[in-house]
Amino acid sequence: MSEVYDCIVIGAGIQGSCSAYHLAKNKQKTVLLEQFVLPHSRGSSHGQTRIIRKAYEEDFYANMMQESYELWAQLEKEAGVKLYRPTGLLVMGPENGEVFSKLKATMQRNNIPSVFLEKHEFSQHIPNLNLTDGNGALIDNVAGVLFADRALRAVQGVYLSNGGVIKDGEKVIDIQPGDIVTVTTESGVYRGKSLVITAGPWANKLLTNTGLELPLKVVKINVCYWKEKVPGTYSVGHRFPCFIQLEPKEGEYDIYGLPSNEYPGLMKVCYHMGSETEPDERDKQTDRGDIDILKRYVSRCLPGLIPVPAIVESCMYTVTPDHHFVLDCHPTHRNIVIGAGFSGHGFKFGPIVGKVLSQLAMGEVPSQDLSPFRIQRFKSHSRSHL
Structure with a gap:
């Protein structure tokens, strides 16, 4: 003692x-x-991957991420291990919506390297992804994949x-x-x-x-991986970025995706919310309503994926x-x-x-x-x- x-x-x-x-x-x-x-x-x-980005609506998060990037780079040096792969992050959302407008303004105010894609040039920059009508699109150039x-x-x-x-x-x-x-x-x-x-x-x-x-509310997340019809379509090798779809029409939460990494030929696409659970009884929570939303989104916007998840894993969020x-x-x-x-x-x-x-x-x-x-x-x- x-x-x-x-x-x-x-x-x-x-x-x-x-x-x-x-x-x-x-x-x-x-x-x-x-x-x-x-x-x-x-x-x-x-899990293998997370998105790293500076694209945020709030200045305080953009500021924190500036220092966080520096600290990740320092940790990479100390550990002698590669922890991050730049891919860029595509953010899509209702062009005149509050969230997309605020995000765009914050990125400009904080000088975050970014590109705003006009509708007519979208498909040449981002093949195999359909932009929803009325959505704007921007790319956070410094974003990428963290190897979690x-x-x-x-x-x-x-x-x-x-x-x-x-x-x-x-x-x-x-x-x-x-x-x-x-x-x-x-x-x-x-x-x-x-x-x-x-x-x-x-x-x-x-x-x-x-x-x-x-x-604090604890929710179980279904982490979904979707099979590419043609392997490599949504890979970093094909210069496919991470993406966030803000406020999809069917729900109040975002959808996000990462290029294929941990499972070759499978792309990670998830709904950014789940169903409430007790942390020690996570696997008793079997709600798949989010997967139905994702199936519809994949069918509509990611034509190169089979619209049924090949793998579903579990994670938990603790939400304020x-x-x-x-x-x-x-x-x-x-x-x-x-x-x-x-x-x-x-x-x-x-x-x-x-x-x-x-x-x-x-x-x-x-x-x-x-x-x-x-x-x-x-x-x-x-x-x-x-």
């Missing part, structure tokens, strides 16, 4: 692993706790080489706040001057121990009411730091999220303005029982 860490991090997904990495690089004695044996596919950080599993392994490897400790297969069963925080797992007891909670879908379960509840992250200190216990609610678009921010959470844990001023991510914005929702 004598050992006291500078920081304990709970949850070894991308956000927790990046937090631990930054802490270890700052000479903080750190232990990273993970309930499952690594690697695992039970949370939100597994590889990135997670890389950041954990650099963390370990900086003296960090990982304890996997250790589910946290109790947290006792205090000047020294005590964390009890099924296998041991850990004490730390600070605690970072990055537990994804299990965040609220852990926060109960600290007298806090956040308005405004779809923005939670990056903040606990309202009652300032040495407990919370990173939660990444709402299905957090992976690309991993290195910068890890940096700001580590800065909060060390009592430093964060390198980014965290006002959009404060717990206080949920005042009507969150309740501290202490």
